[in-house]
Amino acid sequence: MRVLALDTSTSAVQAALVDLDDDELFLTSFRREIDGRGHVEKLAPFIEGCLADAGKTAGDVEAVVAGIGPGPFTGLRVGMVTAAAFADGAGIPVYGVCSLDGIGGNTRGRALAATDARRKEIYWAVYEDGVREGEPQVSKPAELPEWVSGSGGADYAIGEGASRYAEQLSVPAETVPVYPDLVKLVELAAPRLLSGAPSEQLTPLYLRRPDAQPAAPRD
Amino acid sequence: MKNDSARLSEPVVMGIETSCDETGVGIVRGTELLADAVASSVDEHARFGGVVPEVASRAHLEAMVPTVQRALDDADLTLADLDGIAVTAGPGLAGALMVGVGAAKAYSIATGVPLYGVNHLSAHIAVDTLENGPIPEPAIGLLVSGGHSSIMMVEDLAGKVTQLGASIDDAAGEAFDKVARLLGLPFPGGPYIDRAAKEGDRAYVRFPRGLTAAKDMERHRYDFSFSGLKTAVARWIEARRAEGEDVPVNDVAAAFQEAVCDVLTRKAILAAKEHGVDTILLGGGVAANSRLRTLAAERAEEAGITLRHPRPKLCTDNGAMVAALGSHLVAAGVAPSRIDFPANSSMDIEVVSLADRL
Numbered sequence: 217m218r219v220l221a222l223d224t225s226t227s228a229v230q231a232a233l234v235d236l237d238d239d240e241l242f243l244t245s246f247r248r249e250i251d252g253r254g255h256v257e258k259l260a261p262f263i264e265g266c267l268a269d270a271g272k273t274a275g276d277v278e279a280v281v282a283g284i285g286p287g288p289f290t291g292l293r294v295g296m297v298t299a300a301a302f303a304d305g306a307g308i309p310v311y312g313v314c315s316l317d318g319i320g321g322n323t324r325g326r327a328l329a330a331t332d333a334r335r336k337e338i339y340w341a342v343y344e345d346g347v348r349e350g351e352p353q354v355s356k357p358a359e360l361p362e363w364v365s366g367s368g369g370a371d372y373a374i375g376e377g378a379s380r381y382a383e384q385l386s387v388p389a390e391t392v393p394v395y396p397d398l399v400k401l402v403e404l405a406a407p408r409l410l411s412g413a414p415s416e417q418l419t420p421l422y423l424r425r426p427d428a429q430p431a432a433p434r435d
Numbered sequence: 436m437k438n439d440s441a442r443l444s445e446p447v448v449m450g451i452e453t454s455c456d457e458t459g460v461g462i463v464r465g466t467e468l469l470a471d472a473v474a475s476s477v478d479e480h481a482r483f484g485g486v487v488p489e490v491a492s493r494a495h496l497e498a499m500v501p502t503v504q505r506a507l508d509d510a511d512l513t514l515a516d517l518d519g520i521a522v523t524a525g526p527g528l529a530g531a532l533m534v535g536v537g538a539a540k541a542y543s544i545a546t547g548v549p550l551y552g553v554n555h556l557s558a559h560i561a562v563d564t565l566e567n568g569p570i571p572e573p574a575i576g577l578l579v580s581g582g583h584s585s586i587m588m589v590e591d592l593a594g595k596v597t598q599l600g601a602s603i604d605d606a607a608g609e610a611f612d613k614v615a616r617l618l619g620l621p622f623p624g625g626p627y628i629d630r631a632a633k634e635g636d637r638a639y640v641r642f643p644r645g646l647t648a649a650k651d652m653e654r655h656r657y658d659f660s661f662s663g664l665k666t667a668v669a670r671w672i673e674a675r676r677a678e679g680e681d682v683p684v685n686d687v688a689a690a691f692q693e694a695v696c697d698v699l700t701r702k703a704i705l706a707a708k709e710h711g712v713d714t715i716l717l718g719g720g721v722a723a724n725s726r727l728r729t730l731a732a733e734r735a736e737e738a739g740i741t742l743r744h745p746r747p748k749l750c751t752d753n754g755a756m757v758a759a760l761g762s763h764l765v766a767a768g769v770a771p772s773r774i775d776f777p778a779n780s781s782m783d784i785e786v787v788s789l790a791d792r793l
C-alpha cells in the first residue's frame with residue numbers, strides 16, 4: 217500500500233511516500249527542509265517532488281497519514297489541511313497520528329520527547345520503550361512535573377524542544393534536533409491502513425486555547 | 436443568449452476563500468454561479484468585537500473539506516469536472532489564508548487541475564460578472580470592506596488593475612464596527628448601523644467628510660480617511676452624555692452612515708468622470724449597505740454613469756467571487772500559478788493573480 221505521509225508540527229516541513237506491505241515499511245521518497253515559516257510554500261512542492269522521485273502520480277497514492285501535532289498552530293494546520301484535501305481530492309482515506317509519537321516511538325528506555333511550542337514552552341510526552349504514557353502536554357521546559365524530571369523520571373530528552381531548551385531541562389537532552397519520523401507515523405497508523413478503517417476528520421492537538429485578541433482590520 | 440454547447444465549453448472553476456472569518460467555496464461555469472457554500476465563524480468572534488485570527492483559522496481547518504464537498508454537491512459536479520481551482524492568496528489574515536492556500540494546492544496536486552492564486556480584492560470586483568455579465572473595460576471599482584476602501588481603475592480584470600486612491604487610515608467597514616460599538620450595537624457593525632439608520636434622520640447632525648477640503652483634494656484626491664469621522668462621532672456622543680441626555684442611536688447611525696457614503700460615492704464618481712470612464716462597480720462587504728447603494732445609484736444616474744453591483748450576499752466574502760475571478764483568468768488564457776506561491780497577508784492590490792509571476 218502506497219502512503220503519502222506529511223508532518224508540519226515542527227520547523228521541519230516534511231513529506232514522504234512510504235510503502236506498507238503487511239508489516240514491512242519502505243521509505244520510497246522523502247523531502248524535508250527546516251523552515252519554520254515555509255510550510256505553505258514548501259509542502260506542496262515536496263509532495264510533487266516525492267511523487268516525481270518515485271515515478272508515481274497522485275493517482276497511485278492509496279492513503280494519507282498526517283501528524284496532528286501538537287505543534288505551532290499555523291504550520292501544523294498547513295500540513296493537516298494539505299493531508300485532508302489531498303485525500304479528499306484523490307478519494308482516499310486519511311489518518312491522523314500524534315506527531316510526538318514520530319519521535320518518542322523510536323526511543324528505548326524512558327524518554328522525554330519534546331518539540332518547540334514557541335513562547336519559551338515545549339510540547340512533550342514521556343515514552344517507555346517507545347510507548348507513550350498519557351496525553352501530550354505543553355509547559356515551560358523548567359517546569360516539568362516531578363514524575364518526569366525527578367528520580368524515576370525520563371532518562372533523557374529528545375526532539376527539537378529538547379535540544380533547544382537543553383539548559384533549562386533537568387533531564388539530559390540530545391543536542392542534535394530530531395524531528396517526527398514519517399515512517400514511524402505510517403507504522404503507527406498501519407493497523408488502520410491495513411484494515412481499511414474509515415477516513416478521519418483530522419483535529420489538531422492544540423493543547424492551548426486561542427488568544428482572544430481581535431485582529432485590527434477585517435477583510 | 437448563448438447556446439448550450441457554447442455554455443458547456445466555458446471554464447468550470449472552484450474558488451476557495453479563507454482570508455478572514457468566512458470559509459467560502461464557490462463554483463462557477465463561465466459567469467454562471469453553480470454553488471456558493473459558506474461556513475462562517477462570525478458568531479464566535481462577536482463577543483470579542485472583532486475577528487480573532489486563531490479562532491478563524493481553527494474554524495477554517497474544520498470547515499475546509501466539508502465546505503468543498505457541499506459546494507460540489509450543490510453544483511452536482513465532481514472535482515474531475517473542474518478546469519481550474521482558484522484560491523485567495525491575499526491580502527488577509529496570514530494564518531487564515533494559509534488554510535485555504537494549503538487546501539487548494541493539495542486539491543490541485545491530487546486532481547491535476549490547474550491552480551490560480553488570486554487577489555481577494557480583484558475577486559470582490561469580479562463577482563459582479565456572476566450577476567451582471569462581463570465587465571466593460573475600463574471600469575472604476577469602488578471597493579469597500581472591513582479591511583479596505585479603495586478606488587480602482589480596472590483596465591483589464593485579468594491583469595491590469597491600478598489603485599487610484601485608498602483609505603489612509605481606517606477602512607470604511609472598520610469605522611462601521613467602531614461606531615456600532617460606540618452606539619452599543621453588535622459586531623459586525625455594518626448591518627446593524629444600516630438597519631438603525633433606516634429609522635433615523637441623516638441630517639440630524641453633520642459629521643465631517645474626511646479629505647474633502649480643497650487642499651486635501653489636491654494631495655488626496657481619491658483617498659479616504661475615516662478615523663477623524665469615528666472620533667467626531669465619539670466626541671459627539673460623549674458631549675451628549677455629559678449633558679445628561681440620551682443618544683438618539685438611529686439618528687447618529689444615519690448621520691454617520693451618510694458621511695461615509697457621501698465621501699465614498701462623491702470620490703468614485705469624480706474618479707470616473709475625470710478618467711472618462713462610464714461604469715462604476717461597487718464591491719466588498721460594505722457594498723451591501725443599502726444607503727451606499729441608493730446614494731451611488733442616484734449620483735451615478737445624475738452623472739450619466741452606469742452603476743453595477745451584485746446582490747448583498749455576493750458582496751460579503753465568499754468563494755464564488757474567487758471562482759468568478761478564476762474563471763475570468765482561465766478564459767483570458769492567463770497561466771496558472773506555480774505550486775510554491777506563498778499566502779501573502781499584505782498582497783499588493785494591483786497584483787490580480789500570481790499567475791504570471793515566477
Ligand SMILES: [Zn+2]
Nearest residue numbers: 435580720752
Ligand atoms: Zn473581502
